[in-house]
Ligand SMILES: NCC(=O)CCC(=O)O
């Protein structure tokens with residue numbers, strides 16, 4: 001029989017390949033994580049994240065302007081808190097003059113139309129390096145939610161457009177939503193880290209913020225990486241509690257979860273390509289074992305294919321430079 005269908009006709013050259021391409025990457029896909037420190041004139045490279053930096057507020061301004069000029073219109077802020085300001089309750093997290101609150105204002109001054117999201121979790125503020133208040137070695141849930149709600153309100157008052165709770169306490173989305181509604185921050189959004197797994201891929205990030213847990217691990221609140229169905233339960237509960245955007249984290253090992261969530265929900269889905277994923281590519285490329293740019297592109301495209309609407313990635317600038 002004569003062969004009538006030949007799939008390779010659609011791969012003949014770049015023109016036809018681009019004509020039939022199912023997914024594309026644009027600067028609008030990205031949420032750019034930014035690490036902020038106290039001080040002046042600081043742009044320090046994170047040792048386990050080559051090419052990624054912590055900025056003091058004065059230098060953050062230039063970075064934000066550059067992102068904006070590249071078409072990167074959304075940032076996600078993290079702060080590195082000095083040790084002497086850490087305690088069990090994360091008191092510094094709700095200081096209206098705290099580093100996060102000042103960072104929000106700095107970013108908005110540098111680029112007034114940029115979308116500012118703030119990390120909401122106690123770990124950078126916790127003397128134990130945990131995402132909640134510790135009592136007898138256990139991270140207590142409901143008391144922690146109250147602090148997270150106060151913290152979210154404080155970020156909204158500083159000008160944050162979205163708060164992004166990354167802690168995995170039960171019921172924190174509802175606690176945050178109620179406080180924001182009551183205090184007339186009805187327009188402030190919540191991007192929930194809904195399905196966040198207890199992962200060793202967060203290692204370099206904990207170096208970046210000096211936020212590694214001082215005892216134990218995070219398995220009593222973050223998800224077990226053996227579980228798939230549980231991600232849907234977590235995600236649907238957060239949507240019921242008022243989450244505007246949901247997230248799966250980490251990224252590459254969890255593409256099945258990204259697709260499951262995308263098929264199950266009617267809100268935008270974000271994925272977080274975490275520090276360890278970034279570090280692996282950088283390290284292999286440095287050794288000459290992988291081609292940095294094509295591997296980076298292939299991974300980012302995998303997130304789009306899996307169904308992510310939003311990609312939080314340390315590669316955002318690299319990608320935009322490569323595509324332009
Ligand atoms: N809440 C942020 C993290 O837990 C870690 C992110 C990363 O490893 O990039």
Ligand SMILES: [Mg+2]
Pocket residue numbers: 168169170171194234237238
């Ligand atoms: Mg949950």
